[in-house]
Amino acid sequence: MTLTETTYWVVGASFALYILIAIRSRAGTTQEFYVAGKGIHPVANGMATAADWMSAASFISMAGLIGLSYNGYGGSVFLMGWTGGYVILAMLIAPYLRKYGKFTVPEFIGDRYYSDTARVVAVVCLIICSVTYVIGQMKGIGVAFSRFLETDYETGLFSGMVIVFFYAVLGGMKGITYTQIAQFCVLIFAYTVPAIFISLQLTGQPIPQLGLGSTLADGTYLLQKLDQTLVDLGFQEYTTSVRGSTLNMAAFTASLMIGTAGLPHVIIRFFTVPTVSAARTSAGWALVFIAILYTTAPAVAAMARLNILQTLQPEPGQYLAIEERPEWFRNWERTGLLAIEDKNGDGLIQYAADPETNELVTLDNDILVLANPEIAKLPHWVIALVAAGGLAAALSTAAGLLLAISSAISHDLLKKTFMPDISERQELMASRLAMAAAVLGAGYLGLNPPGFAAGTVALAFGLAASSLFPALLLGIFSKRVTREGAVLGMLAGLGVTLTYVFQHKGIMFIPGTQFLGDLPPNWFFGIEPNAFGVVGAMVNFAVTLGVTRITRPPPAEVQQLVEEIRVPVSSGHL
């Protein structure tokens, strides 16, 4: 069987599994559609959360971001930021929102801030975060299909839409939960198998997390070798190269952490477990399952980088001849992810930090994960598995996001705000229609990505951190915060973050419309736009608390609601 045929079989089998699950887990009530009937076991929900959380970006791009763009240590912001947020989620957000016990994040904000305006502002924030995020997933699906299955981008995107449509529209949260569990198994298997092989080949240690700290065949430590090789080529040391400044790294990490804790599609996963204490343990399990990938990724990053370096330069001063470059190298050149240019005409590839002399002119981040099995000369089925894993990561995250979007529309906008008289059956129908519309909308945006699609995932975190997170946190921990404070705070946080990003990256990311230029000297205290969410969050907190001081306190029943959500048992039960 050729590689493409194997890939079709593996991907086809995984899709058949998702459809089978979809047929067996149709939703019959709104409770099942929005929160899977609140009957999901905490470990199962942990797995589903892990798949919900780990996107195409985590699976395909993160190791490359760490190993190449952020040159090692700088990439730690992603590792710590995207895991540390779960501690905040488990301690400060998830248990209380689970106790609140309803269906959506805007619903909580609307009730806690006794205001339809707050609810609608929360819906707007949710939709901005989730739509920017979902575009990246749709693109990931299209790209994975076109690279591995040799279809064109549109066919790939369309196939992905059909699958998501099937289980999300039929099963809502219930269908999504069970498919996400299957998708987690596919993606984690696909990620760890090549990592184990590459670790074995380089260090003889089968556990990549340990392999990263082990010695190579020549007796030197892997990281030491990598540092040395990179320094020789004019790069910074892998294990110490800071991204920007210490302050920038701290702000970036903090933004990703609180953004994680404020993303609605993650929060609503904790509405599906039976109890408050299950919400806490479930967050722990989610992080266990996420950590399997997140502690493997830095090993993949360093090992794949070293592999590429050693392919290009087997010994110091000895370069790979262009004619002798390996098969995988030629394969990935065809996709445009790798490109060489023999600048000095010597027929050899000189890879260096200096852009003047560097002849490996394109080295895309995604190559580290995508080409890893071929570089390590692994069998076809492993390569096919990576394709199925990348698709599982993108599909599961897309489905979670689409549910957050559609439930905000059908539940918060229709049922709670504009058409309160509809029956449960009508609402269930409306949520299915909203889901169908969301799938089509996401597909459209995947086909015609707007100019701002490039920087979107990081933007989604900044916006969640600066708009929703402070409103949720203060809503739980303060009885005094008022609707005026929360609404103005959310708008201020959103506004500050968007302004900062747009002034450096262009309004709606349209090139040429930035008024300060994307240059480090123009950055506020050297904080890059992607790391600005934490500053937006501080502005939000300040505005909310300031306005609260000069407005009338919330009514007694809202203060009672806050009392209620803080304790697992309702006061009536005592």
Place this chain on the structure above:
Amino acid sequence: MQLENPEALRELYWRENRRWMLILGAIWFLMGLGCGVLWVEPLNQLQLGGFKLGFWFAQQGAIYGFIVLIFVYARVMARLEKRLGLEEPQA
């Protein structure tokens, strides 16, 4: 514990909860932003196998620590709820 005064009980629960959040939150901060970012240079002077210690915290250690923190928090809260008789009825 006696259930004479549910209000006082709920207040006690919330106070204990906040205390644990502060303790574990402080560890969370020291481990992630502390060891991983702020003090990474001095820690890198130490070696853990083939890792510089600061680098290990930033790319491995902090993540393991975060997992432990969540389970510790879940555990102490479950105990507290049991002690105060504030456990939820199992669904």
